[in-house]
Amino acid sequence: MAMSASPDEEDYDSEQDQNRAVGRPKGKLGPTSAVKLAANRTTAGARRRRTRCRKCEACLRTECGECHFCKDMKKFGGPGRMKQSCIMRQCIAPVLPHTAVCLVCGEAGKEDTVEEEEGKFNLMLMECSICNEIIHPGCLKVRESDGVVNDELPNCWECPKCNHAGKTGKQKRGPGFKYASNLPGSLLKEQKVNRENKEVIPEAAKRKVECEEPPRKKSEEHPKKPPLDPLLRRKSEDVLLRRKRKFEKPQEPTMRKRLKLGKEEKLFRKKRRVMEGAGRPDCAGEAFGGT
DNA sequence: ATGAACGTAGCC
DNA sequence: GGCTACGTTCAT
Ligand SMILES: [Zn+2]
Ligand SMILES: [Zn+2]
Ligand SMILES: [Zn+2]
Ligand SMILES: [Zn+2]
Numbered sequence: 001m002a003m004s005a006s007p008d009e010e011d012y013d014s015e016q017d018q019n020r021a022v023g024r025p026k027g028k029l030g031p032t033s034a035v036k037l038a039a040n041r042t043t044a045g046a047r048r049r050r051t052r053c054r055k056c057e058a059c060l061r062t063e064c065g066e067c068h069f070c071k072d073m074k075k076f077g078g079p080g081r082m083k084q085s086c087i088m089r090q091c092i093a094p095v096l097p098h099t100a101v102c103l104v105c106g107e108a109g110k111e112d113t114v115e116e117e118e119g120k121f122n123l124m125l126m127e128c129s130i131c132n133e134i135i136h137p138g139c140l141k142v143r144e145s146d147g148v149v150n151d152e153l154p155n156c157w158e159c160p161k162c163n164h165a166g167k168t169g170k171q172k173r174g175p176g177f178k179y180a181s182n183l184p185g186s187l188l189k190e191q192k193v194n195r196e197n198k199e200v201i202p203e204a205a206k207r208k209v210e211c212e213e214p215p216r217k218k219s220e221e222h223p224k225k226p227p228l229d230p231l232l233r234r235k236s237e238d239v240l241l242r243r244k245r246k247f248e249k250p251q252e253p254t255m256r257k258r259l260k261l262g263k264e265e266k267l268f269r270k271k272r273r274v275m276e277g278a279g280r281p282d283c284a285g286e287a288f289g290g291t
Numbered sequence: 292a293t294g295a296a297c298g299t300a301g302c303c
Numbered sequence: 304g305g306c307t308a309c310g311t312t313c314a315t
Contacts (some may be wrong), residue, residue, distance in 0.1 A: 047300085047310085048300085048301095049299090049300050049301070049308085049309050049310070050309075050310095051300085051301060051302075051307095051308085051309080052307090052308085069308090072295095073307095081295075081296055081297075082294095082295065082296070082297090082308095083296080083297070083298090083307075083308055083309085084307095084308060084309085085307070085308050085309090094309090097300075097301055097302085098301085098302085099300095099301075099302095177309080177310090178309095178310085179309095292315100293314100293315085294313100294314090294315085295312100295313080295314075295315095296311100296312085296313075296314095297310105297311090297312090297313100298309105298310100298311095298312105299308100299309090299310100300307100300308090300309075300310100301306105301307085301308090301309095302305105302306085302307085303304100303305085303306085303307100
Protein backbone atom coordinates (compact mmCIF):
# COMPACT_ATOMS: atom_id res chain seq x y z
CA MET A 1 0.00 0.00 0.00
CA ALA A 2 1.14 3.42 -0.56
CA MET A 3 3.35 2.45 -3.33
CA SER A 4 2.84 4.64 -6.23
CA ALA A 5 5.78 6.84 -6.24
CA SER A 6 6.85 6.47 -9.77
CA PRO A 7 5.10 5.95 -13.00
CA ASP A 8 8.01 4.34 -14.59
CA GLU A 9 7.23 0.81 -13.92
CA GLU A 10 7.27 -0.03 -17.58
CA ASP A 11 6.66 -3.49 -18.66
CA TYR A 12 8.03 -6.25 -16.66
CA ASP A 13 6.78 -9.03 -18.76
CA SER A 14 9.97 -9.36 -20.57
CA GLU A 15 11.90 -10.05 -17.56
CA GLN A 16 14.39 -12.43 -18.90
CA ASP A 17 14.61 -11.35 -22.43
CA GLN A 18 17.94 -9.87 -21.99
CA ASN A 19 19.27 -13.16 -20.98
CA ARG A 20 19.46 -14.11 -24.53
CA ALA A 21 20.12 -10.61 -25.54
CA VAL A 22 22.65 -11.08 -28.14
CA GLY A 23 22.53 -13.34 -30.78
CA ARG A 24 20.36 -16.22 -30.31
CA PRO A 25 18.57 -16.85 -33.54
CA LYS A 26 15.47 -15.63 -32.04
CA GLY A 27 13.88 -18.97 -32.00
CA LYS A 28 16.12 -21.37 -30.35
CA LEU A 29 17.83 -21.40 -27.13
CA GLY A 30 21.45 -21.53 -26.67
CA PRO A 31 23.50 -24.61 -26.53
CA THR A 32 24.06 -23.74 -22.99
CA SER A 33 20.86 -25.53 -22.43
CA ALA A 34 17.86 -24.20 -20.89
CA VAL A 35 17.65 -26.03 -17.81
CA LYS A 36 18.96 -23.87 -15.25
CA LEU A 37 16.59 -21.24 -15.41
CA ALA A 38 16.39 -20.47 -12.31
CA ALA A 39 14.78 -19.96 -9.59
CA ASN A 40 15.81 -16.95 -7.97
CA ARG A 41 14.26 -13.61 -8.16
CA THR A 42 11.98 -14.49 -10.96
CA THR A 43 9.21 -15.42 -8.70
CA ALA A 44 8.23 -12.17 -7.29
CA GLY A 45 10.42 -9.27 -8.06
CA ALA A 46 11.51 -8.52 -11.48
CA ARG A 47 15.13 -8.09 -11.99
CA ARG A 48 16.26 -4.66 -11.09
CA ARG A 49 18.91 -2.79 -12.82
CA ARG A 50 20.76 -0.14 -11.04
CA THR A 51 20.81 3.30 -12.42
CA ARG A 52 23.07 6.30 -12.11
CA CYS A 53 22.83 8.38 -8.97
CA ARG A 54 22.90 11.62 -10.88
CA LYS A 55 24.79 13.36 -8.17
CA CYS A 56 28.31 12.10 -8.20
CA GLU A 57 31.11 13.77 -10.03
CA ALA A 58 30.89 11.34 -12.85
CA CYS A 59 27.17 11.72 -13.25
CA LEU A 60 27.40 15.46 -13.37
CA ARG A 61 30.04 15.46 -15.99
CA THR A 62 29.27 15.65 -19.65
CA GLU A 63 30.22 13.18 -22.26
CA CYS A 64 33.85 13.34 -23.22
CA GLY A 65 33.15 12.43 -26.79
CA GLU A 66 36.45 10.71 -27.08
CA CYS A 67 36.29 7.53 -25.14
CA HIS A 68 35.54 4.23 -26.69
CA PHE A 69 31.88 4.35 -25.85
CA CYS A 70 31.38 7.93 -26.81
CA LYS A 71 32.84 7.20 -30.16
CA ASP A 72 30.33 4.47 -30.58
CA MET A 73 27.43 6.79 -29.91
CA LYS A 74 25.44 7.95 -32.83
CA LYS A 75 25.62 11.45 -31.57
CA PHE A 76 29.33 11.30 -32.05
CA GLY A 77 29.19 9.65 -35.38
CA GLY A 78 29.44 6.08 -34.24
CA PRO A 79 27.24 3.14 -35.05
CA GLY A 80 25.64 3.11 -31.66
CA ARG A 81 25.91 -0.58 -31.21
CA MET A 82 27.64 -0.66 -27.96
CA LYS A 83 25.20 1.32 -26.00
CA GLN A 84 27.33 2.09 -23.02
CA SER A 85 27.79 5.19 -21.04
CA CYS A 86 30.79 7.44 -21.46
CA ILE A 87 33.69 6.15 -19.47
CA MET A 88 34.11 9.46 -17.78
CA ARG A 89 30.55 9.35 -16.71
CA GLN A 90 30.51 5.98 -15.07
CA CYS A 91 28.57 6.56 -11.91
CA ILE A 92 30.53 5.82 -8.82
CA ALA A 93 27.52 4.95 -6.76
CA PRO A 94 24.74 3.48 -8.85
CA VAL A 95 21.46 3.35 -7.03
CA LEU A 96 18.51 1.08 -6.96
CA PRO A 97 15.76 2.18 -9.29
CA HIS A 98 13.05 4.19 -7.67
CA THR A 99 10.60 1.52 -8.44
CA ALA A 100 12.40 -1.02 -6.34
CA VAL A 101 10.44 -2.54 -3.54
CA CYS A 102 11.00 -5.06 -0.82
CA LEU A 103 10.45 -8.60 -1.91
CA VAL A 104 8.88 -9.39 1.39
CA CYS A 105 6.55 -6.52 2.15
CA GLY A 106 6.38 -4.93 -1.22
CA GLU A 107 7.19 -1.49 -0.01
CA ALA A 108 9.90 0.93 -0.92
CA GLY A 109 12.78 2.06 1.20
CA LYS A 110 11.74 3.92 4.28
CA GLU A 111 15.00 4.91 5.74
CA ASP A 112 13.99 8.52 6.00
CA THR A 113 11.23 7.81 8.40
CA VAL A 114 13.66 7.36 11.20
CA GLU A 115 17.03 8.63 12.20
CA GLU A 116 18.55 5.86 14.16
CA GLU A 117 21.40 4.36 12.36
CA GLU A 118 20.13 0.91 12.79
CA GLY A 119 16.59 1.91 12.25
CA LYS A 120 17.51 3.20 8.87
CA PHE A 121 19.31 0.08 8.03
CA ASN A 122 16.38 -2.11 8.76
CA LEU A 123 14.09 0.04 6.74
CA MET A 124 16.20 0.68 3.76
CA LEU A 125 16.19 -1.56 0.75
CA MET A 126 19.20 -3.76 0.45
CA GLU A 127 20.08 -5.66 -2.64
CA CYS A 128 22.01 -8.85 -2.29
CA SER A 129 24.96 -8.93 -4.60
CA ILE A 130 24.71 -12.64 -4.86
CA CYS A 131 21.08 -13.54 -5.21
CA ASN A 132 20.02 -10.06 -6.22
CA GLU A 133 17.02 -9.99 -4.03
CA ILE A 134 15.97 -6.70 -2.64
CA ILE A 135 14.55 -6.58 0.81
CA HIS A 136 14.35 -4.57 3.96
CA PRO A 137 16.79 -6.18 6.35
CA GLY A 138 14.14 -5.70 8.95
CA CYS A 139 11.80 -7.88 6.97
CA LEU A 140 14.08 -10.82 7.27
CA LYS A 141 13.36 -13.47 9.73
CA VAL A 142 16.88 -13.97 10.74
CA ARG A 143 18.38 -10.70 11.35
CA GLU A 144 21.10 -10.82 13.83
CA SER A 145 23.43 -12.99 11.95
CA ASP A 146 25.12 -11.81 9.09
CA GLY A 147 24.30 -9.59 6.33
CA VAL A 148 27.53 -8.28 5.08
CA VAL A 149 27.16 -4.76 3.90
CA ASN A 150 29.05 -3.77 0.84
CA ASP A 151 30.45 -0.31 1.24
CA GLU A 152 31.28 0.14 -2.36
CA LEU A 153 27.72 0.16 -3.53
CA PRO A 154 24.79 1.89 -1.90
CA ASN A 155 22.11 -0.44 -0.65
CA CYS A 156 24.16 -3.47 -1.38
CA TRP A 157 25.01 -6.38 0.82
CA GLU A 158 25.24 -10.08 0.95
CA CYS A 159 22.08 -11.26 2.53
CA PRO A 160 22.37 -13.56 5.50
CA LYS A 161 21.46 -16.57 3.56
CA CYS A 162 23.93 -16.04 0.80
CA ASN A 163 26.55 -15.14 3.25
CA HIS A 164 26.12 -18.43 4.97
CA ALA A 165 26.16 -20.31 1.76
CA GLY A 166 29.32 -18.54 0.85
CA LYS A 167 31.06 -19.83 3.87
CA THR A 168 30.95 -23.24 2.52
CA GLY A 169 30.87 -22.80 -1.16
CA LYS A 170 32.30 -19.64 -2.68
CA GLN A 171 30.30 -18.16 -5.38
CA LYS A 172 30.06 -14.54 -5.40
CA ARG A 173 29.15 -12.69 -8.36
CA GLY A 174 28.67 -9.14 -7.53
CA PRO A 175 26.71 -6.75 -9.63
CA GLY A 176 27.89 -6.07 -13.07
CA PHE A 177 29.26 -2.65 -13.58
CA LYS A 178 32.10 -3.87 -15.55
CA TYR A 179 33.04 -0.44 -16.68
CA ALA A 180 32.85 1.25 -13.35
CA SER A 181 36.10 0.23 -11.95
CA ASN A 182 35.65 1.00 -8.37
CA LEU A 183 32.66 -1.16 -8.12
CA PRO A 184 32.74 -4.80 -7.31
CA GLY A 185 32.67 -6.92 -10.34
CA SER A 186 34.51 -4.52 -12.51
CA LEU A 187 36.33 -5.86 -15.48
CA LEU A 188 38.18 -2.69 -16.02
CA LYS A 189 41.84 -2.90 -15.76
CA GLU A 190 43.80 -0.15 -14.34
CA GLN A 191 43.87 2.29 -17.07
CA LYS A 192 46.76 2.41 -19.36
CA VAL A 193 47.88 5.54 -17.66
CA ASN A 194 49.53 8.44 -19.27
CA ARG A 195 49.22 8.45 -22.94
CA GLU A 196 51.66 11.22 -23.45
CA ASN A 197 50.27 13.75 -21.11
CA LYS A 198 46.60 13.48 -21.07
CA GLU A 199 45.71 11.00 -18.51
CA VAL A 200 42.12 11.37 -17.87
CA ILE A 201 41.05 9.25 -15.06
CA PRO A 202 37.45 8.35 -14.79
CA GLU A 203 35.98 9.15 -11.44
CA ALA A 204 35.05 5.59 -11.07
CA ALA A 205 38.63 4.53 -11.37
CA LYS A 206 40.15 6.90 -8.95
CA ARG A 207 38.86 5.21 -5.93
CA LYS A 208 40.14 1.95 -7.06
CA VAL A 209 43.59 3.23 -7.55
CA GLU A 210 43.77 4.70 -4.16
CA CYS A 211 42.45 1.53 -2.72
CA GLU A 212 44.94 -0.53 -4.59
CA GLU A 213 46.37 -3.43 -2.79
CA PRO A 214 49.83 -2.58 -1.68
CA PRO A 215 49.98 -5.32 0.87
CA ARG A 216 48.92 -8.61 -0.48
CA LYS A 217 47.00 -10.91 1.68
CA LYS A 218 48.74 -13.84 3.06
CA SER A 219 47.71 -16.37 0.54
CA GLU A 220 44.33 -15.39 -0.53
CA GLU A 221 44.75 -14.03 -3.99
CA HIS A 222 46.01 -15.79 -7.00
CA PRO A 223 49.71 -16.35 -6.76
CA LYS A 224 50.13 -15.85 -10.42
CA LYS A 225 51.56 -12.68 -11.79
CA PRO A 226 53.37 -13.37 -15.01
CA PRO A 227 54.94 -10.41 -16.73
CA LEU A 228 52.72 -9.85 -19.68
CA ASP A 229 54.39 -8.68 -22.78
CA PRO A 230 52.55 -5.72 -24.17
CA LEU A 231 53.53 -6.60 -27.67
CA LEU A 232 51.82 -9.90 -27.55
CA ARG A 233 48.55 -8.22 -27.03
CA ARG A 234 48.51 -6.82 -30.52
CA LYS A 235 45.52 -7.88 -32.38
CA SER A 236 45.52 -8.66 -36.01
CA GLU A 237 43.45 -6.48 -38.15
CA ASP A 238 41.78 -9.27 -39.97
CA VAL A 239 40.05 -10.07 -36.78
CA LEU A 240 38.48 -6.73 -36.78
CA LEU A 241 36.85 -7.29 -40.09
CA ARG A 242 35.00 -10.27 -38.95
CA ARG A 243 31.96 -9.07 -37.09
CA LYS A 244 29.19 -11.37 -37.82
CA ARG A 245 26.32 -9.78 -36.11
CA LYS A 246 24.23 -7.27 -37.73
CA PHE A 247 26.04 -5.17 -40.10
CA GLU A 248 23.83 -2.66 -41.62
CA LYS A 249 22.84 0.90 -41.34
CA PRO A 250 25.77 2.39 -43.16
CA GLN A 251 24.51 5.81 -42.31
CA GLU A 252 26.63 8.80 -42.67
CA PRO A 253 28.79 9.93 -39.86
CA THR A 254 27.25 13.31 -39.81
CA MET A 255 26.03 14.69 -36.60
CA ARG A 256 22.40 14.50 -35.90
CA LYS A 257 20.29 15.62 -33.10
CA ARG A 258 18.06 12.65 -32.82
CA LEU A 259 18.38 9.45 -34.61
CA LYS A 260 15.56 7.14 -34.50
CA LEU A 261 15.82 3.59 -35.48
CA GLY A 262 13.10 1.82 -37.25
CA LYS A 263 10.41 0.17 -35.35
CA GLU A 264 12.13 -3.09 -35.19
CA GLU A 265 12.45 -2.88 -31.52
CA LYS A 266 9.59 -4.46 -29.84
CA LEU A 267 9.44 -7.54 -31.85
CA PHE A 268 10.24 -10.68 -30.16
CA ARG A 269 9.45 -11.80 -26.79
CA LYS A 270 11.06 -14.88 -25.69
CA LYS A 271 12.18 -15.99 -22.42
CA ARG A 272 14.58 -18.32 -21.10
CA ARG A 273 17.03 -17.64 -18.53
CA VAL A 274 20.26 -19.41 -18.70
CA MET A 275 22.42 -18.32 -15.99
CA GLU A 276 25.83 -19.57 -15.43
CA GLY A 277 25.90 -19.49 -11.72
CA ALA A 278 25.39 -23.15 -11.26
CA GLY A 279 23.89 -22.79 -7.92
CA ARG A 280 22.74 -19.83 -6.12
CA PRO A 281 21.08 -20.15 -2.84
CA ASP A 282 17.76 -18.74 -3.35
CA CYS A 283 17.06 -16.53 -0.54
CA ALA A 284 13.43 -16.29 -1.23
CA GLY A 285 13.18 -19.78 -0.14
CA GLU A 286 12.46 -19.39 3.45
CA ALA A 287 14.53 -16.81 5.02
CA PHE A 288 11.53 -14.68 5.26
CA GLY A 289 8.96 -14.73 7.78
CA GLY A 290 6.08 -16.19 6.39
CA THR A 291 3.85 -15.71 3.56
C1' DA B 292 39.45 -14.03 -20.57
C1' DT B 293 38.01 -9.97 -23.03
C1' DG B 294 35.43 -7.16 -25.84
C1' DA B 295 31.46 -6.47 -29.01
C1' DA B 296 26.58 -6.62 -29.45
C1' DC B 297 21.84 -5.91 -28.07
C1' DG B 298 17.30 -6.20 -25.65
C1' DT B 299 15.07 -3.56 -22.74
C1' DA B 300 14.77 -1.48 -17.79
C1' DG B 301 14.57 2.88 -16.12
C1' DC B 302 13.63 7.60 -16.67
C1' DC B 303 12.06 11.68 -18.71
C1' DG C 304 7.03 8.03 -27.03
C1' DG C 305 12.14 8.62 -27.02
C1' DC C 306 16.72 8.18 -25.02
C1' DT C 307 20.35 6.23 -22.11
C1' DA C 308 22.82 2.54 -20.74
C1' DC C 309 22.74 -2.09 -17.60
C1' DG C 310 23.37 -6.76 -17.59
C1' DT C 311 23.73 -10.74 -20.34
C1' DT C 312 25.28 -13.40 -24.27
C1' DC C 313 28.03 -14.11 -28.33
C1' DA C 314 32.45 -14.16 -30.69
C1' DT C 315 37.24 -14.20 -30.37
ZN1 LIG D 1 33.31 9.45 -23.24
ZN1 LIG E 1 26.53 8.87 -10.01
ZN1 LIG F 1 10.01 -5.08 3.55
ZN1 LIG G 1 21.28 -13.28 -1.18
